[in-house]
Amino acid sequence: MLNYATKRAFIAILTLLVASLVVFAMLEIVPGDPARLMLGMNATEDAIHNLQEQMGLNQPLAIRYFSWLGGLLTGDLGRSYTYSVPVFDLIMERVAVSLPLAAISLALSTFIALPVGIFAASKRGKFSDTLAMGVAQVGVAIPNFWFALLLVYLFAVTLRLVPAGGFPGWGAGFGVSIKSLILPSIALALPQAAILARITRSALLEVLGEDYIRTARAKGLSRRQVLYRHALRNALIPVLTILGLQFAFLLAGTIIIENVFYLPGLGRLVFQAITQRDLIVVEGVVMLLIATLVLVNLLVDLSYAIVDPRLRGRS
Amino acid sequence: MNIGKALANRSFCIGLIVTSVIALVALLSFVWTPYPVGAFDIAGKLKPPSAAHLLGTDHFGRDILSMIMVGSRNSIAVASVSVAIGAGIGVPLGLWGAATGGFVDEVLMRLNDLVFAFPALLSAVMITAVFGPGAINAIIAIGIFNIPVFARVARAAALSLWSREFVIAAGAIGKSPARITRDHILPNLASLLIVQATIQFSLGILAEAGLSYVGLGSQPPMPSWGRMLFEAQTMIGLAPHMALFPGLAIVITVLGLNLLGDGLRDMLDPRFQ
Numbered sequence: 349m350l351n352y353a354t355k356r357a358f359i360a361i362l363t364l365l366v367a368s369l370v371v372f373a374m375l376e377i378v379p380g381d382p383a384r385l386m387l388g389m390n391a392t393e394d395a396i397h398n399l400q401e402q403m404g405l406n407q408p409l410a411i412r413y414f415s416w417l418g419g420l421l422t423g424d425l426g427r428s429y430t431y432s433v434p435v436f437d438l439i440m441e442r443v444a445v446s447l448p449l450a451a452i453s454l455a456l457s458t459f460i461a462l463p464v465g466i467f468a469a470s471k472r473g474k475f476s477d478t479l480a481m482g483v484a485q486v487g488v489a490i491p492n493f494w495f496a497l498l499l500v501y502l503f504a505v506t507l508r509l510v511p512a513g514g515f516p517g518w519g520a521g522f523g524v525s526i527k528s529l530i531l532p533s534i535a536l537a538l539p540q541a542a543i544l545a546r547i548t549r550s551a552l553l554e555v556l557g558e559d560y561i562r563t564a565r566a567k568g569l570s571r572r573q574v575l576y577r578h579a580l581r582n583a584l585i586p587v588l589t590i591l592g593l594q595f596a597f598l599l600a601g602t603i604i605i606e607n608v609f610y611l612p613g614l615g616r617l618v619f620q621a622i623t624q625r626d627l628i629v630v631e632g633v634v635m636l637l638i639a640t641l642v643l644v645n646l647l648v649d650l651s652y653a654i655v656d657p658r659l660r661g662r663s
Numbered sequence: 664m665n666i667g668k669a670l671a672n673r674s675f676c677i678g679l680i681v682t683s684v685i686a687l688v689a690l691l692s693f694v695w696t697p698y699p700v701g702a703f704d705i706a707g708k709l710k711p712p713s714a715a716h717l718l719g720t721d722h723f724g725r726d727i728l729s730m731i732m733v734g735s736r737n738s739i740a741v742a743s744v745s746v747a748i749g750a751g752i753g754v755p756l757g758l759w760g761a762a763t764g765g766f767v768d769e770v771l772m773r774l775n776d777l778v779f780a781f782p783a784l785l786s787a788v789m790i791t792a793v794f795g796p797g798a799i800n801a802i803i804a805i806g807i808f809n810i811p812v813f814a815r816v817a818r819a820a821a822l823s824l825w826s827r828e829f830v831i832a833a834g835a836i837g838k839s840p841a842r843i844t845r846d847h848i849l850p851n852l853a854s855l856l857i858v859q860a861t862i863q864f865s866l867g868i869l870a871e872a873g874l875s876y877v878g879l880g881s882q883p884p885m886p887s888w889g890r891m892l893f894e895a896q897t898m899i900g901l902a903p904h905m906a907l908f909p910g911l912a913i914v915i916t917v918l919g920l921n922l923l924g925d926g927l928r929d930m931l932d933p934r935f936q
Contacts, residue, residue: 359773363773363776366777367777367781371789374790377793378792378793489865489915489918491869491876491910491913493873494872494914497892497895497896497899497906497910498906498910500899501900501903501906505900600782603784603785603788604784604873608896619877630788630789638781
């Protein structure tokens, strides 16, 4: 187990290192000098030169990479060119919106998808199964941002139950803040729930076709007992992988949904940074998201090994 | 696969009909649309659906049906080129990994994981940050995301074929791994790859719509479904039809492709027979 964990962790670190190289290299080839950008058009050559010196822009590429990487490890992501505040602070402020949004959506989609998937599998081939999977099939095809628009039209514009967009900030009170996250999380969660329900159903059906299930039935266990005691546990392994991946997609998905609801999260930050060519912010957010993805995948891999000892031997 | 079996598969039939209709509409838009897409008519703006404008008009008085028809070309073009990029690079890499095994295979798979760690949206954001927004950059971003998907599918299926007797026999009579891959592995993977291509195609349409929606995809004046939805957003209280129809176009297209993919898989995968 320890061996397996070390190997997985090593691969995760390697992935992050290569990712940091790719991100650094990509933003290195962008035309335009940050110092020039920060000081504006009227700056003197001397002032630009001084700032370049101060920011370390005139140092060799390799040195700049390693000092950036060192910064990443200590939580120093540099200073935003446009806001002139540390990128780390900027990101933390926005994570306070994006992370709860992604987490609520993940919980919501899991709570909807698992029961629906299990129900459909237990009624395989019956009308209720066909209906549930038909709805899921349509759900998979719905873009979340369009669904969000429909929700805004129905619940915010027509019924006026919730705000159409914006975020008061956690300081304004938990209730109002959560209220403005309701529609965004439903919009994010439902299409994901459709995918998860389909996967849960097919994973369960696959397991139900195994010999040991027939054995369990043959020795006299009821269908329910077999379903919940034997099948469900084994079916949860593929479901767990997808949950890990879904968290990643939800976090990335918040980038788009935040734009529908004007939420001041990571997504809005990235788009503002792109239009203002504030690339150091883009770098920071992208690295943070990738690190989260890699970490989540690592945790999923490790939790497998705990759930299923057979996987420990494999690399 | 015989025709009788294909007709008996409901998903396949519905999927095929829907996809064909959409492809035909896209082709039709080259020669005919109800109104020219560039035709502004400020006096007739934000009109709900009527006999003159079946799906209504937008905030510039443009005919929404015409824009959806022309927009379909954009979605189809972006999705098909990015599938071609993914399959064109991913499949050879997967086959190569499966054929050589060992170190090469390990390196290829780790690279795969790396690309996989970047969600398509995130790489699109990076690419646009560097090169500016546009349809080409959207294609590249979605295409890059498709590479590891095809590489994994090709590798996994090829690996199981390599242990089959007819492949071992081909090796025993002296065929090189490259020739075995071309003559025996690839033809047996074709159906699986077609199914995967259908799935990636529908994901590509969704991804393109998302990117255009946030302004990272194709740029005006080329109509695109995603941007139509972006423009509809500020008008949602005045003209909900502006948001409804482009979204329905996306849902119907993606649904059709998914049904087609599911139907194809059911017919081609012996486990489902």
